[in-house]
Amino acid sequence: xxxxxxxxxxxxxxxxxxxxxxxxxxxxxxxxxxxxxxxxxxxxxxxxxxxxxxxxxxxxxxxxxxxxxxxxxxxxxxxxxxxxxxxxxxxxxxxxxxxxxxxxxxxxxxxxxxxxxxxxxxxxxxxxxxxxxxxxxxxxxxxxxxxxxxxxxxxxxxxxxxxxxxxxxxxxxxxxxxxxxxxxxxxxxxxxxxxxxxxxxxxxxxxxxxxxxxxxxxxxxxxxxxxxxxxxxxxxxxxxxxxxxxxxxxxxxxxxxxxxxxxxxxxxxxxxxxxxxxxxxxxxxxxxx
Amino acid sequence: xxxxxxxxxxxxxxxxxxxxxxxxxxxxxxxxxxxxxxxxxxxxxxxxxxxxxxxxxxxxxxxxxxxxxxxxxxxxxxxxxxxxxxxxxxxxxxxxxxxxxxxxxxxxxxxxxxxxxxxxxxxxxxxxxxxxxxxxxxxxxxxxxxxxxxxxxxxxxxxxxxxxxxxxxxxxxxxxxxxxxxxxxxxxxxxxxxxxxxxxxxxxxxxxxxxxxxxxxxxxxxxxxxxxxxxxxxxxxxxxxxxxxxxxxxxxxxxxxxxxxxxxxxxxxxxxxxxxxxxxxxxxxxxxxxxxxxxxxxxxxxxxxxxxxxxxxxxxxxxxxxx
Numbered sequence: 001x002x003x004x005x006x007x008x009x010x011x012x013x014x015x016x017x018x019x020x021x022x023x024x025x026x027x028x029x030x031x032x033x034x035x036x037x038x039x040x041x042x043x044x045x046x047x048x049x050x051x052x053x054x055x056x057x058x059x060x061x062x063x064x065x066x067x068x069x070x071x072x073x074x075x076x077x078x079x080x081x082x083x084x085x086x087x088x089x090x091x092x093x094x095x096x097x098x099x100x101x102x103x104x105x106x107x108x109x110x111x112x113x114x115x116x117x118x119x120x121x122x123x124x125x126x127x128x129x130x131x132x133x134x135x136x137x138x139x140x141x142x143x144x145x146x147x148x149x150x151x152x153x154x155x156x157x158x159x160x161x162x163x164x165x166x167x168x169x170x171x172x173x174x175x176x177x178x179x180x181x182x183x184x185x186x187x188x189x190x191x192x193x194x195x196x197x198x199x200x201x202x203x204x205x206x207x208x209x210x211x212x213x214x215x216x217x218x219x220x221x222x223x224x225x226x227x228x229x230x231x232x233x234x235x236x237x238x239x240x241x242x243x244x245x246x247x248x249x250x251x252x253x254x255x256x257x258x259x260x261x262x263x264x265x266x267x268x269x270x271x272x273x274x275x276x277x278x279x280x281x282x283x284x285x286x287x288x289x
Numbered sequence: 290x291x292x293x294x295x296x297x298x299x300x301x302x303x304x305x306x307x308x309x310x311x312x313x314x315x316x317x318x319x320x321x322x323x324x325x326x327x328x329x330x331x332x333x334x335x336x337x338x339x340x341x342x343x344x345x346x347x348x349x350x351x352x353x354x355x356x357x358x359x360x361x362x363x364x365x366x367x368x369x370x371x372x373x374x375x376x377x378x379x380x381x382x383x384x385x386x387x388x389x390x391x392x393x394x395x396x397x398x399x400x401x402x403x404x405x406x407x408x409x410x411x412x413x414x415x416x417x418x419x420x421x422x423x424x425x426x427x428x429x430x431x432x433x434x435x436x437x438x439x440x441x442x443x444x445x446x447x448x449x450x451x452x453x454x455x456x457x458x459x460x461x462x463x464x465x466x467x468x469x470x471x472x473x474x475x476x477x478x479x480x481x482x483x484x485x486x487x488x489x490x491x492x493x494x495x496x497x498x499x500x501x502x503x504x505x506x507x508x509x510x511x512x513x514x515x516x517x518x519x520x521x522x523x524x525x526x527x528x529x530x531x532x533x534x535x536x537x538x539x540x541x542x543x544x545x546x547x548x549x550x551x552x553x554x555x556x557x558x559x560x561x562x563x564x565x566x567x568x569x570x571x572x573x574x575x576x577x578x579x580x581x582x583x584x585x586x587x588x589x590x591x592x593x594x595x596x597x598x599x600x601x602x603x604x605x606x607x608x609x610x611x612x
Contacts, residue, residue, distance in 0.1 A: 032401050034544070080591065088598035092347050095404070096551040097594045099544050103587035111584065218540055222412060225405045233401055266416040269409055276406060277394030 002133045008251035009244070010140055013147035014202060016243025018220065019227035020154060020236065021198030027171035027234035028191040030091055031081060034098040037220030038105035039196050043069050043203025044212030045113040051120045058123050058208065065204035066197045073196025076101060077189045102217065109214055119211030143205050150201060151240060158236060167191050171234060226272065232285020241283055305465050310458070322457040324573045326529060328566050329464035330522045333471045335549040335561035337518030340475065342555050343484075344511045345491035346396070350407030351519045352543035353414035354384045358520030359527035359537060363430050364423060366528075373436035374447070377524050384520030385513040392512040396505075399494075411543040418535035429534030436528055460529050467525065468562070471518060476558045478514070487511055552593065554600025563601060 018040060025033045033039075043065040050061035084097050124138045158164035166187045169177040178184050203212060227246050231238025246268070253264035276282075313321050334351050341348035358380040365376040395406050418424045435450035447463070450456050478484050486507055489497035498504045527533040545568070553564030571589070575582045597603055 026401070030401075032404065080595065084594055084598045090555065090599075092342075093551060093594070093598050095347065096548055097591065099548055100587050100590035100594060103583060104591060107581075107583035107587055111580065222408065222540060225408060229402065229405050229409075233405075263416070263420050266413065266420055269413045269416070272409065273391075273395070273406070273413075276398065276402075280398045280402060282402075 002130075003135065004251050004255050005248075006134045006136055008248035010136070010144040010247070011251055012244035012247025013144045013151070014206060014243075015223065015227055015247045016151055016240045017147050017198055017202045017205075018224045019231070019239035019243045020151065021195035021202075022224045023228045023231075023234055023236060023239040024167075024198070025192055025195040026228065027236075028167060029077075029081065029085070029094075029188055031085075031094045031098060032225075033195065034095065034221060035076075035102040035105055035217075036195075036199055036224055037217035037222075038102050038109070039069055039072070039199035040203040040206075040220050041109060041212050041214065041217045042072070042105060043200025044207035045109060045118065045203075046200065047204035047207050048118045048120055048212065049113070052118075058120065061120070062201065062204040065200040069200025069203075070193040070197040074189050074193035076196070077192035081192070082185065082188070102221070106214065106217060109217075113214075115214050117211050117213040118207070120208045123208055140209060143209060146205060147202070150198075154198070155236070163187070163190060226268070229272065229276065229282055232282030235282075235284045238282055238284035302469075305469075306462070310461075319457060322461045324570060326457075326461045326464040327526075328569045329461075329468040330525050330529075331546070331549065331569060332562045332565040333464075333468055333525075334519050334522035335546050335553075335565050336471050336475050337515035337522075338546045339550045339555070339558075339561045340478070340487075340511050340515045340518075342550055343479070343491060344487045344508050345399075345494070346508070346512075347400070347404035347547065348407050348512075348515065349404050349540075349543045349547050350410035351515070351546040352411040352538035352540065353407075354388065354516040354519030355523030355526065355542070356411075356414045356418060356533075356535070356538040357387060358384050358523035359533045360418060360424055360430075361520070362524035363433050363527050363533050367430060367433060373434075373528055377521055380524035381517040381520040384523075385517040388513050388516030389509055392509045392516075396508045396512060408540060408543065411538070411540050415535045415539060424535070427535060429532060429537075431532040433528060433531045433533070435531070464525060464529075467521070472559065472562060479558055483507075483510075548590075552590070552600060554602030556600070557602040557605075560600055560602050567601065 018036070021039075022033055022036045025031055025036075046065040046068050047058075047061035050056050050064045051058055080097060080101065081094060084094055085091075088094070122137075122139050124142055126138045128134070128136050128138055128141055158168060166177070166182045167190070169180065169182055170184060170187055170191070174184065206212070223246065227242035228234075228239055229242070230245050231240070231242030249268050249271075250264060253267060257264050257267060309325065313319060334355055337354075338348045338351045361383045362373065362376040362380040365371040365379065366373055371379075391410070395403065398406055419426055424430070435456065436447075437449045448459075450459055479487075486497070486502055489502060490504055490507060494504055523538065527537070530537075549564035549568055550561045551564065552568055553560030553562065568590075572582070572586055575586050578585050593601070
């Protein structure tokens with residue numbers, strides 16, 4: 001039982017970090033970023049390149065992932081999303097763009113990094129063993145703690161910094177924020193860059209444990225969508241709650257339902273459908289986004 | 290105006306039934322039949338997605354219904370020995386029935402929420418197909434017999450596909466006929482009272498409910514019709530490929546259905562048809578670029594979106610505006 005909870009917390013911290021980036025982008029620009037999973041994979045590959053091929057320390061790789069992805073996110077917002085949002089008749093047109101970017105990133109990853117599964121050697125060795133009740137490798141604990149730390153930093157940033165306040169104002173009411181002198185174009189770009197950076201950071205963290213491969217992008221996006229649906233789209237607390245809930249459900253499901261075959265996700269999806277029928281806006285979302 | 294439309298329709302018929310076979314014969318690229326058959330069937334599915342767009346919902350779940358339709362038809366053909374031609378409408382009806390059950394709760398959702406739930410629905414369909422015993426798990430169902438003869442009052446209307454000299458051509462004709470019927474139905478729906486009501490839903494659901502439109506009924510109806518199209522498209526696909534697997538229709542296919550609609554233009558009934566042709570045929574032609582195929586394809590898609598954010602058919606808007 002303790003083992004299941006520990007696994008769930010570890011998974012939940014990763015998931016929450018992925019969902020945070022997605023929900024930030026959604027709340028600022030009303031864009032469902034289909035390419036989020038691909039950005040995550042890209043971040044993983046950047047860390048891999050820096051650590052394994054250039055032989056630099058892991059922390060450098062992590063920073064490289066964050067910087068590369070932040071620049072990429074800013075560029076995508078400025079040159080692709082902003083013009084399309086300005087000119088299209090329906091908000092949903094951005095979905096085609098996002099899906100196009102997802103395909104494009106897939107292609108870039110394929111050409112730049114190949115289709116093989118890549119991983120980074122363990123950063124710390126050894127296994128934590130508490131009386132055979134919780135067994136967890138130290139590197140997993142380290143990654144989990146780092147993820148939680150990042151979440152705390154992110155919340156602090158959103159709550160207390162000037163940029164964070166501006167972005168929260170934008171998410172609440174674009175028009176009002178604009179009238180108060182918030183530069184919408186600039187903060188949309190920063191927000192997108194921040195969201196992409198978070199995706200890259202998770203990629204960089206997880207490449208040490210599970211590795212990354214080309215095919216992971218799409219499923220990761222679907223999982224991230226699940227999380228923000230559970231918690232409510234566009235709400236930061238919701239994304240964190242959704243991430244931890246999904247992590248916990250996955251951990252419990254894999255243990256309890258393993259006797260019935262690979263049906264954990266089927267059960268999670270079915271539960272979600274029922275849950276959304278009762279509460280369409282998720283746990284903490286505003287009605288109708 | 291009406292004569293012009295009829296002329297356009299006649300030209301379209303001429304193009305698909307006479308010109309395309311002639312061109313294919315001249316170039317000797319008979320593999321294009323298969324590509325064009327896929328285009329026709331995918332555009333049937335996309336027509337359904339377009340109808341849900343028409344009531345203001347983003348539907349990324351068409352792959353689920355295509356998969357369900359494919360399995361229903363396959364299981365009926367292989368295990369109950371039902372004629373394929375009978376299973377085609379049955380698959381559609383089964384999908385419509387499921388979509389009513391699923392749609393009743395989830396159609397209350399809007400915008401991105403609905404989009405995400407339908408996306409998840411595709412995953413649910415795939416996982417269900419993996420878990421159920423009747424679908425044979427990951428191994429799928431293979432060597433499905435080709436569609437047999439279809440006769441009415443002793444007159445053979447469609448010959449058995451096994452006896453045809455060129456089954457590819459037969460499938461092409463069948464798929465195109467299905468596509469034409471689908472789009473005629475869709476066009477009729479849009480230009481009927483039902484279509485007007487759907488448009489009112491797209492613009493403002495509360496407002497249309499306030500003047501007495503039964504919005505709950507309408508959106509379930511539109512969703513059921515949409516899923517019907519998805520079901521028959523999937524059934525045909527399974528029959529042409531003579532096999533079906535849980536991975537026959539995945540999230541990427543659902544997303545593609547949506548993209549076809551976007552690219553063609555959401556304001557036009559024939560938008561999804563054009564979008565499917567451009568994207569799917571374009572993808573096929575780009576296979577000469579080998580490893581750069583996906584890069585070029587997605588690059589063009591992004592560029593198209595930057596230049597024409599309202600779909601390819603929005604070019605027509607501008608012309609009408611100037612005139």
